[in-house]
Amino acid sequence: MIAGFLFVLFLFPSEPVNAYKNSASSLEIGIRYDLEVNFDNFPIEDLSGLEEINEAKSVVVKKGDNLALIFKRNGLSPQQTYRVSNAGQDAKKLLKIMPGEVLELQIDQQNQLISLQYPFTSTDTLVISKNEDSSFSSKIETLNVDTRLNYTQGDVTNSFWNAGVKANLTDNQIMQVAGIFGWDVDFALGLRAGDSFYVMFEEHYIDGEFIENGDIVAAQFVNQGEAYTAIRYEDGNFYTPEGQSMRKSFLRAPVNFRYISSSFKKKRFHPVQKRWKAHRGVDYAADRGTPVMAAGDGKVIKAAYDKYNGHHVFIQHGEKYVTKYLHFTKRKVKRGQTVKQGQLIGTVGSTGLASGPHLHYEFLVNGVHRNPRTVDLPKAQPIAKKEKSKFIDIAAFRLQQLNNNKRIMLAMN
Numbered sequence: 044m045i046a047g048f049l050f051v052l053f054l055f056p057s058e059p060v061n062a063y064k065n066s067a068s069s070l071e072i073g074i075r076y077d078l079e080v081n082f083d084n085f086p087i088e089d090l091s092g093l094e095e096i097n098e099a100k101s102v103v104v105k106k107g108d109n110l111a112l113i114f115k116r117n118g119l120s121p122q123q124t125y126r127v128s129n130a131g132q133d134a135k136k137l138l139k140i141m142p143g144e145v146l147e148l149q150i151d152q153q154n155q156l157i158s159l160q161y162p163f164t165s166t167d168t169l170v171i172s173k174n175e176d177s178s179f180s181s182k183i184e185t186l187n188v189d190t191r192l193n194y195t196q197g198d199v200t201n202s203f204w205n206a207g208v209k210a211n212l213t214d215n216q217i218m219q220v221a222g223i224f225g226w227d228v229d230f231a232l233g234l235r236a237g238d239s240f241y242v243m244f245e246e247h248y249i250d251g252e253f254i255e256n257g258d259i260v261a262a263q264f265v266n267q268g269e270a271y272t273a274i275r276y277e278d279g280n281f282y283t284p285e286g287q288s289m290r291k292s293f294l295r296a297p298v299n300f301r302y303i304s305s306s307f308k309k310k311r312f313h314p315v316q317k318r319w320k321a322h323r324g325v326d327y328a329a330d331r332g333t334p335v336m337a338a339g340d341g342k343v344i345k346a347a348y349d350k351y352n353g354h355h356v357f358i359q360h361g362e363k364y365v366t367k368y369l370h371f372t373k374r375k376v377k378r379g380q381t382v383k384q385g386q387l388i389g390t391v392g393s394t395g396l397a398s399g400p401h402l403h404y405e406f407l408v409n410g411v412h413r414n415p416r417t418v419d420l421p422k423a424q425p426i427a428k429k430e431k432s433k434f435i436d437i438a439a440f441r442l443q444q445l446n447n448n449k450r451i452m453l454a455m456n
């Protein structure tokens with residue numbers, strides 16, 4: 044029948060339907076005619092023997108869901124819930140299903156579960172299937188992930204965010220790069236035209252198909268003519284090629300650059316240096332409510348309100364350092380509290396003597412005000428001695444890869 048159908052199509056192919064209907068005699072060679080075919084009249088093979096094959100249906104986990112609720116919604120009995128939950132150790136994964144995740148259920152005509160698949164990571168799937176004796180068994184299937192290196196670079200022309208997007212970095216990667224260099228570079232106010240970045244990162248593939256980005260393995264940031272290079276070690280931390288930690292006791296800026304609305308172009312008149320002596324701090328203009336972080340680990344020595352500083356927080360870091368944060372809308376810490384670097388301590392506002400919402404930030408070394416944008420920051424721990432030679436080798440290899448990529452990009456431009 045199929046062959047005959049194709050034959051007809053070949054003889055009278057296509058064109059306006061009515062042309063065929065109304066004047067079958069005037070068909071022309073070389074023109075396509077549409078055929079009206081009524082599939083209802085086609086002799087269909089008896090498919091009743093195939094009814095037992097049921098397509099798996101995708102069930103999205105809702106808020107507050109558990110396996111029992113999901114099974115109930117899909118017409119499966121409590122007994123089956125019980126059996127599936129007890130289908131071996133791997134089945135315990137079903138206790139941790141999260142809203143938005145998907146379960147694939149294969150259910151037969153008698154409302155009996157045949158199989159359940161639960162992909163709980165991009166590569167791991169819990170598979171539960173029914174045995175002959177109606178019990179269930181579970182296993183975890185893991186796909187082979189192929190890791191490849193990718194590379195991108197970019198020039199900062201107005202903001203690092205825009206430059207990162209232009210270089211095809213994801214939001215997450217842009218934040219990671221800012222995180223890696225956040226001890227050296229003030230991403231909120233310290234960027235200048237001509238700054239550039241170079242990023243080498245892993246990508247995960249399964250069967251040749253891109254799945255997700257992996258870790259950044261090496262990166263470089265050139266800020267105001269100074270190049271900072273970071274190499275990832277297997278402990279997950281980033282070090283300079285010489286094995287110094289990229290981390291320092293203090294973040295260069297206590298605000299997330301993403302929240303700073305003005306791009307650096309507008310800031311090129313060096314308001315900070317000019318006003319430095321006048322008020323001994325750096326101003327970060329930002330929307331009211333923007334989170335402010337502790338620049339380093341320490342203890343809150345003051346959290347109060349007065350008519351000049353508004354809501355303000357002072358933090359003591361060891362014997363030598365004090366950081367001060369003024370004009371908060373809200374203080375998020377109390378006096379005497381210990382805080383970790385990066386911890387939320389307040390939100391940007393304009394309380395006290397402030398013309399608009401901004402963070403006024405001061406950095407004191409032995410009681411003397413220093414410019415937080417340029418002050419030498421104490422270094423954190425270098426890489427462990429016993430890891431050092433291994434790291435140096437990795438770093439040399441990564442640097443070579445990074446430089447090769449740079450050369451290729453240069454040749455292509």
Ligand SMILES: [Zn+2]
Nearest residue numbers: 322324326403
């Ligand atoms: Zn100020």
